[in-house]
C-alpha cells in the first residue's frame with residue numbers, strides 16, 4: 001500500500017535505517033516522501049546516498065516537512081529533541097516514538113509544555129528485522145491519538161512486519177523480549193555456527209545449516225501452531241543424539257539464562273524511562 005503522507009525520522013541511526021529500508025522495500029512510501037535528520041553529517045550522507053531520501057540537520061525543518069514524525073533517537077536524547085521541536089509540533093502531526101522506556105506522558109509533556117494543544121503520541125517498540133519486513137512491533141497510544149492515527153501507525157509497522165497492541169505498562173517487557181531479542185538470537189546463531197566449525201564443518205556450510213535451522217524452526221512453530229515442547233519432543237529419539245544435546249543445554253542453564261536476559265533488559269527499559277521522567281521533572285541534565 002502506497003502512502004502519500006510524508007514521514008520524518010528524527011535520528012537516522014540503526015532503527016531508523018531498518019524502518020526506512022523496510023518501508024521502501026515494501027513500496028509503502030516513495031523515497032521523496034521520507035526525510036531524516038541527524039546530528040552526524042556522515043550519517044545523513046549515507047542515508048541520502050543509499051536510499052535517495054531527503055535529509056536535514058534541522059529538526060524544526062523536519063517536523064514542518066512531515067505529516068508523521070518518528071522519534072528515533074536514544075532515550076537519553078529524547079528530552080533535548082522533544083524540547084527543541086515543541087513549537088512546531090501541532091495537533092495535525094502524528095508523533096510516533098520508538099525509544100525504549102520513555103513513557104508517553106513524558107514525551108507529551110515535553111512536546112506540549114504549556115498543555116495548550118492536543119498532542120498525541122504513539123509509543124512503539126519495533127525491532128531490526130524490519131529491515132527485511134520481518135519485524136514485530138508493539139504499539140500503545142495515548143487518549144489524544146485518534147483511531148485513524150493509530151491505524152496509520154499500525155499500517156507503517158505492518159509494512160515492515162507484524163504488529164500487536166499492548167497496554168503501555170507492558171512495553172518494557174516487549175523491549176526486553178522482541179526489541180532486544182534479535183541480538184539474543186544472533187548470539188545463538190553465531191555460537192551454533194562456531195560449534196559446527198569446531199566439529200569440522202566449513203564456515204559456509206555451518207552458516208547455511210544454522211540459519212536454515214533457526215528459520216525453519218520458527219516457521220514450523222508458527223505454521224503448525226503446536227506447543228514448542230511438542231515440537232522439541234518430535235526431534236528427540238529415545239537414547240538418541242538430541243536428548244544428549246538438550247541435557248547439556250539444561251546443565252548450562254539455557255532457559256534460566258534466557259529468562260534472566262529478558263528480565264534484565266526489561267528492568268533496564270524501566271530504568272531508562274524513570275531517568276527520562278526524572279530529568280523531565282527536574283529539568284536537569286541527563287546522566288546516562
Ligand SMILES: NC(=O)C1=CN([C@@H]2O[C@H](COP(=O)(O)OP(=O)(O)OC[C@H]3O[C@@H](n4cnc5c(N)ncnc54)[C@H](O)[C@@H]3O)[C@@H](O)[C@H]2O)C=CC1
Pocket residue numbers: 010011012013014015016037038039040043059072073074075077080081098099100125126127128179180
Ligand atoms: N536498535 C534497535 O534494535 C532498536 C532501537 N530502538 C530504539 O530506537 C532508538 C534509536 O536507536 P538506534 O537507532 O539503535 O540508535 P542509534 O544510535 O543507531 O541512532 C540514533 C541516532 O540519533 C542521532 N541523534 C542524536 N541526537 C540527535 C538529535 N538531537 N537530533 C537528531 N538526531 C540525533 C544520532 O546521531 C544517531 O545517528 C532508541 O531510542 C532505541 O531505544 C527500538 C527498537 C529496537
Ligand SMILES: O=C(O)[C@@H]1CCC=N1
Pocket residue numbers: 100175179180
Ligand atoms: O538496546 C537498546 O536499548 C535498544 C532498545 C531495544 C533494542 N535496542
